[in-house]
Amino acid sequence: MKQFNGAFFRDLWRISKPYWWHSEERWSARGVFALIILLNLFMVFISYRITQWYAVFWNALQHFAVDAAWHQMLIFLLLAASYVAAGVSQVFFTQMLEIRWRRWLTRHYLDNWLSKSTFYHMQVLGDGTDNPDQRISEDLASFTNQTLNIIIGLLSSVTTLAAFVFMLWELSAMITIPWNGSLYTIPGYLVWAALIYAVFGTILTALIGRPLIKLNFNQERYQADFRFSMMRLRENSESVALYGGESEERHHFLQRFASVYANYWRIIWRSMRLNWWVSGYGQAAIIFPIIVSMPAYFVNKAIGIGGLQQIASAFAQVQGALSFIVSSYSSLANWHAVVDRLRYFEQSMEEVRVIRETHYQIECRDAPCLQVRHLNVRLPDGRELVHDLNLDVQRRERLLIMGPSGGGKSTLIRGLAGIWPFGDGEIGLPKADRPLFLPQKPYLPLGTLREVLVYPFGVTDLDDRRLQQILGLVGMSGLQDKLEDSRLWSHVLSLGEQQRLAFARVLVQKPRWLFLDEASSALDEPAECQLYQLLIEALPETAMISVGHRSSLLRYHQRCLRLQGNGAWVLESLPEQDSSGGLQPAPV
Numbered sequence: 255m256k257q258f259n260g261a262f263f264r265d266l267w268r269i270s271k272p273y274w275w276h277s278e279e280r281w282s283a284r285g286v287f288a289l290i291i292l293l294n295l296f297m298v299f300i301s302y303r304i305t306q307w308y309a310v311f312w313n314a315l316q317h318f319a320v321d322a323a324w325h326q327m328l329i330f331l332l333l334a335a336s337y338v339a340a341g342v343s344q345v346f347f348t349q350m351l352e353i354r355w356r357r358w359l360t361r362h363y364l365d366n367w368l369s370k371s372t373f374y375h376m377q378v379l380g381d382g383t384d385n386p387d388q389r390i391s392e393d394l395a396s397f398t399n400q401t402l403n404i405i406i407g408l409l410s411s412v413t414t415l416a417a418f419v420f421m422l423w424e425l426s427a428m429i430t431i432p433w434n435g436s437l438y439t440i441p442g443y444l445v446w447a448a449l450i451y452a453v454f455g456t457i458l459t460a461l462i463g464r465p466l467i468k469l470n471f472n473q474e475r476y477q478a479d480f481r482f483s484m485m486r487l488r489e490n491s492e493s494v495a496l497y498g499g500e501s502e503e504r505h506h507f508l509q510r511f512a513s514v515y516a517n518y519w520r521i522i523w524r525s526m527r528l529n530w531w532v533s534g535y536g537q538a539a540i541i542f543p544i545i546v547s548m549p550a551y552f553v554n555k556a557i558g559i560g561g562l563q564q565i566a567s568a569f570a571q572v573q574g575a576l577s578f579i580v581s582s583y584s585s586l587a588n589w590h591a592v593v594d595r596l597r598y599f600e601q602s603m604e605e606v607r608v609i610r611e612t613h614y615q616i617e618c619r620d621a622p623c624l625q626v627r628h629l630n631v632r633l634p635d636g637r638e639l640v641h642d643l644n645l646d647v648q649r650r651e652r653l654l655i656m657g658p659s660g661g662g663k664s665t666l667i668r669g670l671a672g673i674w675p676f677g678d679g680e681i682g683l684p685k686a687d688r689p690l691f692l693p694q695k696p697y698l699p700l701g702t703l704r705e706v707l708v709y710p711f712g713v714t715d716l717d718d719r720r721l722q723q724i725l726g727l728v729g730m731s732g733l734q735d736k737l738e739d740s741r742l743w744s745h746v747l748s749l750g751e752q753q754r755l756a757f758a759r760v761l762v763q764k765p766r767w768l769f770l771d772e773a774s775s776a777l778d779e780p781a782e783c784q785l786y787q788l789l790i791e792a793l794p795e796t797a798m799i800s801v802g803h804r805s806s807l808l809r810y811h812q813r814c815l816r817l818q819g820n821g822a823w824v825l826e827s828l829p830e831q832d833s834s835g836g837l838q839p840a841p842v
């Protein structure tokens with residue numbers, strides 16, 4: 255699997271194609287890429303000239319030609335300055351292309367991950383992709399960086415090869431090898447020597463370095479798991495502190511870190527073997543061309559020091575290009591691992607999409623009110639939580655959903671929200687109205703209190719005075735002067751206070767259709783009643799569908815849907831509002 259075979263290149267193409275083929279940036283990206291290639295060609299040309307320069311300069315030195323040597327120094331200055339300018343520009347444009355590509359890919363992946371609640375379905379379906387956040391934040395960065403560097407490196411090697419093989423071939427003609435009293439010339443002798451040297455090196459390096467691909471892949475995964483476990487502690491710091499679960503957590507962290515540690519040792523041993531080989535191979539490359547040209551220098555004196563220098567330099571270029579894979583094996587291994595991880599991530603998003611399309615058969619359509627027809631809600635294993643539900647909820651109407659714990663109330667709400675992928679039937683809602691769903695644990699985004707209040711729609715026509723008034727109404731007057739404060743609100747506020755903020759959100763956004771999934775469960779009964787009363791008075795047009803356990807909620811609703819947990823359900827209408835709380839529901 256971990257080979258640079260057709261499957262790898264197909265994956266690489268699949269990840270790269272949208273940007274280079276379809277994106278709105280494709281032309282500018284191609285233009286910058288072409289510029290990088292041109293700069294590269296220019297650099298190869300300069301290298302070629304410098305290699306020729308070696309011969310002239312060293313021969314001038316050998317013959318004590320002072321003027322010629324100084325003249326060559328000047329030429330070298332010009333060549334070196336051009337090389338440096340081209341090199342710096344090439345790095346600049348490569349980095350520019352890299353960050354632009356990364357920006358585009360990040361948006362693209364975020365769109366796919368966030369669209370149609372894919373992030374949620376990946377979690378619900380227990381999909382195997384670990385740490386999607388890391389895929390998007392880190393792997394995309396490595397992918398763009400490594401892909402560009404490796405491809406540009408490869409192109410550079412090919413052009414270098416093309417230029418220097420020719421030179422080396424010509425230089426080979428100068429080398430004659432004495433054998434059995436005669437002198438022999440082998441056409442392309444130096445090219446063959448470089449080829450054998452590089453192929454031999456590449457094969458051995460591939461053999462020694464191949465396990466690094468899997469090891470690097472695992473290392474990233476273990477590190478992400480380790481980091482994720484600590485992130486969970488941060489999120490649940492209070493609960494862990496209250497449970498006194500520190501030693502258990504510590505044990506858990508160290509267990510995860512043990513995998514990081516053990517795998518890293520494997521990488522160290524494997525890298526050490528590889529480094530022995532790569533370093534030795536690199537050192538030998540300095541002396542190897544001199545050894546193969548020695549007969550020409552010592553035996554038949556066909557070349558001077560200049561020729562020897564030129565051969566060494568040209569050989570180094572050819573061998574360097576041929577052994578591109580040799581010198582960058584570990585980055586190729588990393589690259590492979592990054593491409594694999596992105597492919598798994600894409601594949602998981604795709605699988606979730608397919609499951610959603612095959613299992614999710616709830617048709618959502620436009621309707622004058624909430625209309626539920628033949629709705630079946632199931633668990634992933636096929637067990638039915640709600641069977642053949644038929645129900646209409648009109649504007650201004652309020653429905654309470656009750657039932658045993660684990661009976662499927664929240665799952666039904668998820669189904670009504672269109673995010674639960676297992677079920678079929680029909681749900682109608684007025685398309686123009688944006689329903690608001692309040693879960694039991696309100697989500698408070700990072701940002702100012704104002705941003706928390708206007709989440710998720712982001713805008714409000716209400717001024718500060720009205721927002722402060724709303725905060726007062728939901729019993730959060732202590733926050734009235736903190737609209738611009740940016741804090742980790744979910745950590746600062748108690749669950750009850752967070753639920754009060756969620757009610758404030760309802761008053762800010764005034765939805766026509768409001769779904770409350772135990773949205774007041776952390777409040778005491780009087781506070782819960784007060785908030786319900788407030789909503790009913792402030793939003794008389796709004797239809798409310800609540801999930802709750804407390805019978806005190808019955809008085810705020812006109813009907814009650816009781817789920818039995820085995821698919822069966824009963825719809826009851828409730829007597830008119832009774833402030834005494836003594837309600838006796840009557841079956842419909």
Ligand SMILES: Nc1ncnc2c1ncn2[C@@H]1O[C@H](COP(=O)(O)OP(=O)(O)OP(=O)(O)O)[C@@H](O)[C@H]1O
Pocket residue numbers: 377378379633634639657658659660661662663664665666
């Ligand atoms: N992602 C999931 N995969 C498998 N089963 C699930 C998943 N989510 C929920 N369930 C199961 O679905 C059943 C109904 O869960 P749900 O949260 O809807 O119950 P509930 O009636 O809202 O319970 P409670 O009153 O305790 O909040 C439970 O048995 C639960 O374990």
